Amino acid sequence: MDLEQRFQERIDAGEKIEPRDPMPEKYRKQLIRMIGQHAHSEFIGMYPEGAWISKAPNLRRKLSLLAKVQDEAGHGLYLYSSAETLGTSRERMLDDLISGKAKYSSIFNYPTITWADVAIIGWLVDGAAIVNQTMLAQASYGPYSRAMKRICVEENFHKRQGKEGVTMMALGTPEQKRMVQDALNRWWWPTLMMFGPHDQDSVNSDDLLKWKVKSKTNDELRQFFIDTTVPELHEIGLTVPDPELKYNEESKHWEVGPIDWDEFWRVVRGNGPCNRERMALKKQGYEDGAWVREAAAAFAKKQAAAASEAA
Amino acid sequence: MSDSIAPSDASHSDGDLYEVFIQTKGGQPFAHVGSVHANDSTMAIQVARDVYTRRPPVNGMWVVKSDAIHSTDSSENEMMFSPADDKIYRHVKFYNIPKPPKGDS
Numbered sequence: 001m002d003l004e005q006r007f008q009e010r011i012d013a014g015e016k017i018e019p020r021d022p023m024p025e026k027y028r029k030q031l032i033r034m035i036g037q038h039a040h041s042e043f044i045g046m047y048p049e050g051a052w053i054s055k056a057p058n059l060r061r062k063l064s065l066l067a068k069v070q071d072e073a074g075h076g077l078y079l080y081s082s083a084e085t086l087g088t089s090r091e092r093m094l095d096d097l098i099s100g101k102a103k104y105s106s107i108f109n110y111p112t113i114t115w116a117d118v119a120i121i122g123w124l125v126d127g128a129a130i131v132n133q134t135m136l137a138q139a140s141y142g143p144y145s146r147a148m149k150r151i152c153v154e155e156n157f158h159k160r161q162g163k164e165g166v167t168m169m170a171l172g173t174p175e176q177k178r179m180v181q182d183a184l185n186r187w188w189w190p191t192l193m194m195f196g197p198h199d200q201d202s203v204n205s206d207d208l209l210k211w212k213v214k215s216k217t218n219d220e221l222r223q224f225f226i227d228t229t230v231p232e233l234h235e236i237g238l239t240v241p242d243p244e245l246k247y248n249e250e251s252k253h254w255e256v257g258p259i260d261w262d263e264f265w266r267v268v269r270g271n272g273p274c275n276r277e278r279m280a281l282k283k284q285g286y287e288d289g290a291w292v293r294e295a296a297a298a299f300a301k302k303q304a305a306a307a308s309e310a311a
Numbered sequence: 312m313s314d315s316i317a318p319s320d321a322s323h324s325d326g327d328l329y330e331v332f333i334q335t336k337g338g339q340p341f342a343h344v345g346s347v348h349a350n351d352s353t354m355a356i357q358v359a360r361d362v363y364t365r366r367p368p369v370n371g372m373w374v375v376k377s378d379a380i381h382s383t384d385s386s387e388n389e390m391m392f393s394p395a396d397d398k399i400y401r402h403v404k405f406y407n408i409p410k411p412p413k414g415d416s
Contacts, residue, residue, distance in 0.1 A: 019316065021385050070365070077362050081346040084328070087318045090348070091325075147345065154366065293325050300326070300350030 011212050016142040019085040027211055030204065031141055032086050033102070034213070036093045039079035040104035044278050046072045048112040049121065057115060064161045065118065071158065075151050082143040098283050100270060107194050109272030116169055116176075116183035122162020124184075124191045124229070130155050131225045132195070140212040163232075170236040177237070184233070185241040192256070193264045195222035201261075223253060230254045314384070317377035326350040327376055331359040334371040341373050349374075 004024050010017070017023055046069050053069065056062035080090050096102035107125055112118060133155065137148040169180040196202055196218040208214040216224075233240055244257030266272065317328055325348045332341035344363050349355035355374040364372070383391055399405050 018385060019318070020382060074362050074365060077347075078345055084318055084346065143345075150344070296350050296354060297326065300354065303351065303353075 008210075011140055011210075014212075015140075016145065017140050018142045026207070028086050030207060030211075031144065031213065032083055032088050032093075034204075034208070035079055035083040035086075035144055036088070036096070037103050037105075039076045039083060039093065040097045040102060041108065042072045042076035042079060044104045044108045044282065045125075047278055047281055048108055048110070048274075049118055051112060052115060052118045055115070056118075061165070064157075068122070068158050068161060071154050075154070078147040078150055079144075082141075082147045085143045094286060098279065098286065100279070103268060105194060106264065106267040106272060107190050109267050109275045109278060110186070110190055111274055113186075114179050114183060116166070116180040117187065119162050119165030119169065120180065120183040120187045122158055123166050124162070124187055125194070126155060126158040126162060127229065128191050128194045128225050130159055131221050135214065135216050135221065138212075138215055144213075166238075167236050170238055181238055184238055188241050189259065189263075190267075192222060192226070192259055195219075195225070197261065197264070198259075226254050226256060227252075314381045315378045316380045316382050326354070328378075329355040329359070329374040330377050330380055331355075331363050332373040332375070333363060333369055335368050337370050339370070341371065346377060347374070 003022050007017075007023055007027070017027075049065060049072075050069050053062060053065055056065055080093065083093060084090060093102065097104065112121065130152065133148050133152050137145055137152055139145045139148065166180055166184075169176040196205075199205065199217045199219045202218050205214065205217060209217070230240055230245070242257045244255070246255055247253075248255050267275070270276075316330070327349065328346055329349055329352070330346050331344050333344050334341045347355055347358045347362060349358050352374055356372065359372060359374055395401075
């Protein structure tokens with residue numbers, strides 16, 4: 001029996017794959033791509049929210065936003081670690097990100113214009129991420145599924161923080177209501193696009209489902225998110241910016257209007273509102289941090305030399 | 312072929328790779344949670360504290376250089392671990408303790 005056959009048998013039996021296990025090169029490469037892009041998304045996701053830390057309306061909001069953004073950094077690090085077990089390096093992944101070869105979730109290429117954006121992101125964007133990540137916690141690759149479980153536990157307060165903020169504004173003054181409705185109008189469709197292209201247009205899905213990296217399709221996850229979120233938005237008097245939105249009594253699903261896939265591909269390919277700004281910031285951060293990395297290495301060397309001299 | 316768990320292509324300018332183990336409560340085992348890059352063990356502990364202990368409870372932490380950890384090869388699991396499967400005499404169920412007869416004295 002060849003490697004691919006034996007590997008697929010293990011997958012079909014529900015076994016987890018660990019770093020040193022034999023695996024098809026295609027599986028290894030796909031996972032490096034997927035986990036790397038997930039890690040990049042966590043990092044880039046820090047920027048739209050990080051901008052509001054110094055402008056949070058009060059201490060409670062500032063504390064929770066700081067903690068949330070700190071978590072995103074940590075999540076990125078869990079994922080870089082997982083990807084490295086497959087035989088790549090963080091440096092190579094970051095090079096690919098900065099050169100544009102590696103992608104990250106397109107949602108982070110939109111600007112955060114008001115404080116309400118921060119609350120809407122917490123509820124919708126982290127909410128959508130939780131739907132996706134809850135599924136990925138069952139992924140066939142051990143290190144990835146374990147990282148996902150840690151992330152899912154930590155992500156819960158992100159969504160709750162967002163829901164608290166949105167709800168307070170939606171039930172608040174007319175100005176607050178206007179601001180949060182405007183934020184919802186701008187973030188609703190990009191959030192739906194987070195789940196990726198429709199199933200028939202999703203190139204990588206077949207392999208990822210076969211290998212049990214994913215266990216649900218893009219459209220299945222997207223529908224679940226819509227069905228759980230729409231009633232909650234309606235409950236607090238917000239309007240989903242979709243004139244074709246309607247509840248289907250037979251299927252028991254909320255049906256949405258057409259998604260603008262032109263916008264999706266434009267943003268994925270680098271032409272969203274903030275792509276260049278995000279990449280410039282990432283590149284600058286990496287270059288500006290070089291002295292810290294060099295200093296840490298020099299310090300460790302100095303400590304080691306002092307220790308061996310004393311010995 | 313090395314049996315260390317350190318990935319074969321882990322080239323880094325930011326130090327060595329360390330695996331991190333966390334003990335949630337006193338007396339419990341230390342469990343593997345992931346890895347960090349660091350220039351020495353002191354830095355590894357500092358970085359691991361920031362990355363892996365943002366939620367309680369945490370009672371202790373080990374960092375171990377990845378190339379010091381060696382693992383079995385899962386394709387040899389059958390040969391390595393199955394001999395334990397048919398040694399039922401290692402379990403209490405294998406043993407039947409006879410009941411002593413009830414007496415008056």
